[in-house]
Amino acid sequence: MSPITESPAPARSAKRTAAASSTPTGPKESPLSRISAMTVMLVFTLYFLVPIWWLFVAGTKSSSQFTSTNPLWFADFNLIQNITNLVAYRDGVFLKWMLNSALYAGAGALLATLFAGMTGYALAKYRFPGRELLFNIVLGGVLVPATALALPLFLIFSQVSLTNTFWAVFLPSLVSPFGVYLTRIFAAASVPDELIEAARLDGAGEVRTFFTVSVRLMFPALVTVFLFQFVAIWNNFFLPLIMLRDEALFPVTLGLYAWNSQVNQIPELRGYVLIGALLSIIPLIVLFLLLQRFWRSGLGAGSVK
C-alpha cells in the first residue's frame, strides 16, 4: 500500500526538477502542457494588470516627471499631493462626480436588482397567459446594446423635459433584462414550489412569501445581478454623455472624459485625469472583493441543474 501511494510524490518532484533541464518524462501530466498553460495565464494576467500598474505608477508622479521617467516604475512619490490637488481643483468637482456615480450606480443597481428579482420570480413561479412571450421579449432585450437605446431615450426624455436631470440617467438604469433572465433561471432551480405552498398554507401573502422566503433562496443570484448592474451603471458613459449638460450631475466617467478632451487646451488636466481614473476604479475593486463570495456561488448555481 504505502509504496504505491508514496510513489507519485517523488515522481512528481522528480518531474519538476526534470522540467528545468527540459526532459519530459511521464505521459500523465506533461510539464510542457503545464508550462504552456501557466505561460498563457501569466501573459493574460500581465495583460490585465500592467495597465492598472501603469495607472498607479503614473498617479504617483509629479507632472514634470510623468513624461521624463520610466512609465512602469516610480519616481518621487507624489500620490498624496496629486490627490489633494485633484480634490481641490474647481472646488472639488471630482468628489461631486464620485458621489454622483455612487448614487447612480448604488441606488440604481439596488432598485434594478429588486425589480429584476421580482420579475424573474414571477416569471418562474406563476403561470399566466403570455408568460413565455414576455420572457422572450426580455431575452430579446438582453441582445440590444445600451448604446443603441441612448438616442431614442434622449428623444423620449426630451418630450417630457427630463433631459439634463438626475432622472435622465437614473431611470434607464433601473432596467436589467439580463437580471430578469438570471433570476428567473435561478428561482426556477432554487425556490421549491413546495416551500411556496407551505408559506401559503401558513397564511403568508404572495408579497410576504417573496420577501421573507424566496429572496433568501435567491440571494446569490440577486447579488450577482446587483454586481453586474452596479458595474454597468458605473461604467455607463454614452447615456450620460447624451443626456447631461450640467457638470454637477456628471458621473465620474463623463467628467474625466470631458477633462481628457480638454487636455490640448489645459495640459495640467492630464495629471488630474490619471489620478481621477485611478480613484474611480477603487469602489469597483472594493465591491468585487466584498461580494466575491456570493457572486461566485451565484454564477455556478444555475449551471449544474
Added chain:
Amino acid sequence: MRITKRAATVALLTAATVVLAGCSTSASTSDTAADCAPADGKVDLTFTSWIPGIENVVDVWNEANPDIQVAVQTGPNGNGGTYANFFNQLEAGNAPDLGQIEYDALPNFRVQDGLVNLASCDGVMDAQANFVDWTWGQVSFNEDDAVYAIPQDSGPMAMFYRADLFAANNIAIPTTWAEFATAAEQVRATGAYITNFSQSDINQFAGLVWQAGGTWFGNDGSDWSVDLTDDTSIKVADYWQDLIDRDLVSTQPPWTTEWDNAYNTGAAWTWNSAAWGANSIASGAPDTAGNWAVAPSPQWDAGDAASGNWGGSSTAVFTGSKHPYEAAKFALWLNSSSESLTMLNESANLYPAAKSGLDLPVLKEGVEFYGNQAIYDVFATASSQVSADFVWGPTMTQTYNDVSDGFKAAVSGKGTLAEALVTGETATIDALKAQSIPVKE
C-alpha cells in the same frame, strides 16, 4: 388575450407618434423668433461651452446684467461629443440658446439650418471692424448681410524652436520651407529631428495648406465644391512626404507621452503650431524651460509674409432660441470685452479673435518659458497675415477621419500623403451627396 395586447401596442405607438408630431410642430414654429427684437423683462439664456473656467467669466456678466442671466452648461470638446449633442438637441427642440462651435464645424451647422443669422441684431454688423478680418469671414461664410456666430478665439501659426540647440550647433533659423528642409538635414546629422509630423493632426496640415494659399472647399451660394487636391495642397503634401521618406522628421502620434518626451529631451527641435500651443510645449517639455523661442512660420517664397491658422472657435446662437437679441449681446461681450478676453486667456489660453484683444496687457508681456521673449507679438503679426479665403466644408469630421487614415498609412510606408488627399476628396464628395448637399464636380 393576444388581440388586446396588439391593441395596446397599437395604442401605445399611436400615442408616441402623436406626442412626437406635436412637439416637432412646436419646435418649428419657434424658428420664426429670429427677427431679433429685445424682450420685455428678464431673460434667461443657456450657453454650452467646454472652455475650462468659462463659468467665472459668465459670473462677471451675470453680475453686471441682472436682466440677462446666462447659465453655463458643459461637456466634452466639440468633436468629443458636444457637436453630436447639439444636433440631437436641435432635433429634439431643446438646444441651448448659445453654443461654442469651432470654425471648421460651423458649415455643418449652417447646412443643417441650426444657426440663427444674427445680422439684424443690434450691434452685430458694427462689430465686424473689431474682429480680425479672416475670423469674420469664417463666421459670415463671406455671404452678404449674414453673421452666423461671433468669433471667439483663433490660432494663428508660427514656429516654436529650440533657440539654444540651433545656436549651439550653428544652424540658421529657417525662414523659408527650402531652408527648413536644409536645416532638417543638419539637425538629423546631430541625431535629432527638426520636427514631428503629426500623423493624425489634419488640422495642422490644413493650417499649412492655408498658409500656402490653398483652399479645400468653396460655396457659391448654392453648390459646394471640394478641392483637397489642388496644386497647393499637393505641393505641401509632397514637401512633407519627402521629409518623411528621407527620415528627416519623426512621425509620432501627437499629444502623447512619447510626443511630449521628444520635445522634453531635445529629440525634436521645432513645432509649427498655433498661438495656443505655447502652453502645450511649456507643460509637455518642462525640462527645457527658457530654451525655446518663437519665429514666424517659414515661407514658401523668400520675402513672403503668410500665415496659417490652426483651431479657434466661435459663439453661435441656435435656431429655436427665443432671445437672439440678448444672446447676441452676450456673445459680443464675451468675445470682445477686454475683461472677458483676459479671463479666457488666463483660464484656457484662448488667443482672441478680436483686434482689441491682441493688445491685451497679458499678451504683451515676455514669457519666461520662452526666454522672456514677447512671443504673442509674433502671433499678433501672424494673425494679420492669415488669408480670409479659406473655407471649411460641411462634413469635416468625416473628411478628417478619411484623410487621417491615409496619413497614418503613409507614415508607416503604405501610400503617400498626396494619395491620402485624393482618397479624402472622393470620400468627402460621396459624404456630401449622401446627405443631399449639392456638390459641384
